[in-house]
Amino acid sequence: MLDAIxxxxxxxxxxxxxxxxxxxxxxxxxxxxxxxxxxxxxxAADALxxxxxxxxxxxxxxxxxxxxxxxxxxxxxxxxxxxxxxGMVFAMHQIKTASLVHHGGASVWHRxxxxxxxxxxxxxxxxxxxxxxGGDLRNSVCSVxxxxxxxxxEKDAIVIxxxxxxDAILATxxxxxEAASSDQVLLVIERAQADLVQTSTWxxxxxxxxxxxxxxxxxxxxxxxxxxxxxxxxxAQSMLASSHLFWSGLWFGIAAGAxxxxxxxxxxxxxxxxxxAPPGATRLAAAAAELASLKxxxxxxxxxxxxxxxxxxxxxxxxxxxxxxAVKVQASEKAVGIVQQALIVVGIQGYKNxxxxxxxxxxxxxxxxxxxxANDRIMANTSTMxxxxxxxxxxxx
Numbered sequence: 117m118l119d120a121i122x123x124x125x126x127x128x129x130x131x132x133x134x135x136x137x138x139x140x141x142x143x144x145x146x147x148x149x150x151x152x153x154x155x156x157x158x159x160a161a162d163a164l165x166x167x168x169x170x171x172x173x174x175x176x177x178x179x180x181x182x183x184x185x186x187x188x189x190x191x192x193x194x195x196x197x198x199x200x201x202x203g204m205v206f207a208m209h210q211i212k213t214a215s216l217v218h219h220g221g222a223s224v225w226h227r228x229x230x231x232x233x234x235x236x237x238x239x240x241x242x243x244x245x246x247x248x249x250g251g252d253l254r255n256s257v258c259s260v261x262x263x264x265x266x267x268x269x270e271k272d273a274i275v276i277x278x279x280x281x282x283d284a285i286l287a288t289x290x291x292x293x294e295a296a297s298s299d300q301v302l303l304v305i306e307r308a309q310a311d312l313v314q315t316s317t318w319x320x321x322x323x324x325x326x327x328x329x330x331x332x333x334x335x336x337x338x339x340x341x342x343x344x345x346x347x348x349x350x351x352a353q354s355m356l357a358s359s360h361l362f363w364s365g366l367w368f369g370i371a372a373g374a375x376x377x378x379x380x381x382x383x384x385x386x387x388x389x390x391x392x393a394p395p396g397a398t399r400l401a402a403a404a405a406e407l408a409s410l411k412x413x414x415x416x417x418x419x420x421x422x423x424x425x426x427x428x429x430x431x432x433x434x435x436x437x438x439x440x441x442a443v444k445v446q447a448s449e450k451a452v453g454i455v456q457q458a459l460i461v462v463g464i465q466g467y468k469n470x471x472x473x474x475x476x477x478x479x480x481x482x483x484x485x486x487x488x489x490a491n492d493r494i495m496a497n498t499s500t501m502x503x504x505x506x507x508x509x510x511x512x513x
Contacts, residue, residue: 117190117193117194117197117368117369117372118186118189118190118193118365118368118411118414118415119190119415132172132183132187132190132191133190133191133194135167135168135169136167136169136191136194136195137194138163138167139160139163139164139167139169139195139202140194140195140197140198140199141198142159142160142162142163143157143159143160143163143195143198143199143202143203144198144199145159146159146160146199147198147199147201147202147325147477148469148477150199150201150202150324150325151201151322151324151325151477151480151481153324154318154319154320154324154325154327155325155327156205156278156280156281156325156326156327157199157201157202157205157325158281160195160199160202160205160206161202161205161239161281164206164237165237165239168237169191169206170209170213170233170237170238170239171213171233171234171235171237171238172187172188173188173210173213173214173217174213174217174230174231174233174234175217175230178227178230178231178234179230179231179234179235180230180233180234184422185214185357185358185361185362185418185421185422185425186415186418186422188210188358188362188365189361189362189364189365189414189418190365191206191365192206192207192210192362192363192365192366192369193365193366193368193369193372194369195366195369196365196366196367196368196369196370196373197369197370197372197373197376198373199325200322200323200366200369200370200477200478200481200482201323201324201325201326201481202325203366203369203370204277204323204326204363204366205239205277205278205325205326207362207363207365207366208241208242208277208278208326209239209240209241210358210362211242211355211358211359211362212240212241212242212286213233213240214354214355214358215286215302215343215350215354215355215358216229216230216233216240216286216304217230217354218350218353218354219302219343219344219345219349219350219353219354220343222344222345223340223343223344224340225338225340225341226304226341226343229284229304236283238283238284239278239281239282239283239284240282240283240284240285240286241276241277241278241279241282241284241285241286242276242277242285242286242287243271243273243276243279243285243286243287243288243333244287244288245273245274245275245276246258246271246272246273246274247272247273247274248272249297250274251489251490251493253288253351253355253489254298254300254348254351255297255298255300256288256289256290256297256300257272257290257297258270258271258272258289258290259289259290259291259292259293259295260289260290260291260292260301260303260342261292261293262292262339263336265338265339266336266337266338266339267303267336267337267338267339267342268334268335268336269287269289269303269305269333269334269335269336269337270332270333270334271287271289271332271333271334272315272332272333273287273330273331273332273333274316274330275328275329275330276312276328276329276330276331276333277326277327277328278326278327278328279310279312279327279329279331279333280312280327280329281327282307283306283307284304284305284306284307285304285305285307285310285333286302286303286304286305287302287303287305287333287335288300288301288302288347289301289303291346298348299346300346300347300348301342301343301346301347302342302343302347302350303337303341303342303343304337304341304343305333305335305337305341306337309335309336309337310333310334310335311333311334311335312331312332312333313331313332313334314329314330314331315329315330315331315332316329316330317329320484321480321483321484322477322479322480322481322482322483322484323481323484349432352431352432352437353428353431353432356437356440357417357421357425357431357436357440359444359489360417360440360441360443360444360447361414361417361418361421361440361443363444363447363448363485363488364413364414364417364443364444364447364448365414367410367447367448367451367482367485368407368410368411368414368447368451370451370455370478370481370482371407371410371450371451371454371455371458371478371482372407373478374454374455374458374459374475374478374479374482375400375403375404375407375454375455375457375458377458377462377466377472377473377474377475377478378396378400378403378457378458378459378461378462378466378473378475379400379404380472380473381396381461381462381465381466381473382394382396382397382400382461396460396461396462396463399457399460399461400457400461402457403454403457403458403461406450406453406454406457407454409450410447410450410451410454413443413446413447413450414443414447416443417439417440417443420436420439420440421440424436433505434501434504434505435505435506435508437497437498437501438498438501438502438505438508439508441494441495441497441498442498444489444491444494445486445491445494445495447485448485448486448488448491449485449486449491451482451485452482452483452485452486455475455478455479455482456479458475458478459475459479462475
């Protein structure tokens with residue numbers, strides 16, 4: 117896969133990969149049913165808990181394993197190759213965990229919550245989208261309202277993925293009723309504290325198992341559950357990179373899974389006629405080169421984050437945001453192209469759903485990649501930043 121696991125030693129590499137491969141085997145068995153019924157991949161979620169993979173990013177002093185971004189991206193790839201919906205649930209959970217780990221250390225409540233996450237293998241969901249602002253996570257209509265030593269929140273969330281199966285939801289809102297739409301906070305809402313009224317269903321082309329329904333979210337929580345840092349800092353310093361890198365790892369896994377089927381198809385054809393070059397062999401080679409390019413892109417993005425992560429100025433810089441945006445846009449487009457090429461290599465056997473070489477689910481799932489924070493929106497943001505920053509034209513650094 118991405119070969120990012122193992123920076124802390126071969127033993128850790130074997131353990132992490134083996135644990136996720138065990139989850140992937142469970143997820144693969146249920147993947148077609150999850151897709152067909154648009155239901156939450158609970159078998160995979162149970163296996164993630166059994167393998168204790170939900171709390172691995174939590175620092176060791178709080179009961180986790182202190183796993184880094186590279187390892188998480190690799191695990192997303194392994195699971196995504198078997199079931200994209202399960203892989204996306206894992207990726208989104210780890211995106212929220214990254215926010216908690218990187219920005220909750222100064223708060224007693226959030227440190228305790230980290231410990232509970234690792235101990236009890238809690239599943240985290242996210243509520244950033246909202247009626248009136250769509251997918252613009254850097255603005256909110258709703259606000260938290262002080263209520264003694266608590267705060268209340270009412271949010272018309274157009275999407276909360278797997279909300280009914282999560283143990284907690286991390287939600288964004290304006291800091292106060294009089295605050296600007298961009299003056300936001302992030303707060304943890306535990307499932308028992310959340311009143312969820314479903315307002316829409318998730319009947320989509322792909323990624324059906326994420327069960328990303330719409331909800332009216334109402335909650336009253338202790339004020340201590342609001343992160344001390346502004347959401348603008350959390351988004352710039354962890355959420356931007358974790359979203360783009362973990363999603364890209366997942367998309368790599370989906371593309372690799374589809375291309376593996378194409379390779380198996382070409383090999384089967386070669387065994388039947390060993391003296392003739394199999395149809396699709398040349399196209400398979402070209403797609404494999406694109407997969408290698410996608411791998412390099414994701415690994416370079418991870419390396420860029422690892423260089424920047426100890427320097428807030430770098431994480432907050434336009435150059436870093438532009439680089440992460442480029443990873444997301446290019447990875448999503450490359451992955452779509454690779455899966456499409458896999459389908460062409462396999463032909464009608466890949467188009468049919470009842471063959472060992474079927475890639476229909478892979479194709480429908482990967483088509484979501486350019487839409488998750490739409491690439492056009494990202495490129496518009498990048499173009500604005502390029503008007504105010506130096507173009508990165510260096511081959512090194």
